[in-house]
Amino acid sequence: MNKITQDMRFRLSLIKYADKYGVTKAAIKFKTNRQYIYRWKRRYNGSIESLRNRSRRPHHHPNQHTPDEIKLIMDMRRRNPYAGLVVFWAKLMKRGYSRSIPGLYRFLRKQGIMA
Numbered sequence: 625m626n627k628i629t630q631d632m633r634f635r636l637s638l639i640k641y642a643d644k645y646g647v648t649k650a651a652i653k654f655k656t657n658r659q660y661i662y663r664w665k666r667r668y669n670g671s672i673e674s675l676r677n678r679s680r681r682p683h684h685h686p687n688q689h690t691p692d693e694i695k696l697i698m699d700m701r702r703r704n705p706y707a708g709l710v711v712f713w714a715k716l717m718k719r720g721y722s723r724s725i726p727g728l729y730r731f732l733r734k735q736g737i738m739a
Contacts, residue, residue, distance in 0.1 A: 628672055635664045635675040689723070689731055696721060697728070701737055709738070 634654075642650035642661050651658045668674050689697070700716055707715065709732075713725050721728075732738035
């Protein structure tokens, strides 16, 4: 994205003013707080692109299935293709699976194994 947004232009002028007159005066003039200015000064590396907002999206879901659990589910499903959800879950529990039935159902549905 090569667009320079209004926010990026604002942050650039804010940083330049803070460098020239100080952070406190810049905070008063631009009606913002000093922490905001320090954050953007720390991020600014000389390019306007460094003033772009970053994504807040998490890198991974904290409760997603581990690769070992996925392997166990796939192996068990291959061996028990016609087992119902509760029976299949009970067999997995005997082999160390610790998730709930709805969690297993959501995983199987995402994989396209169960409609």
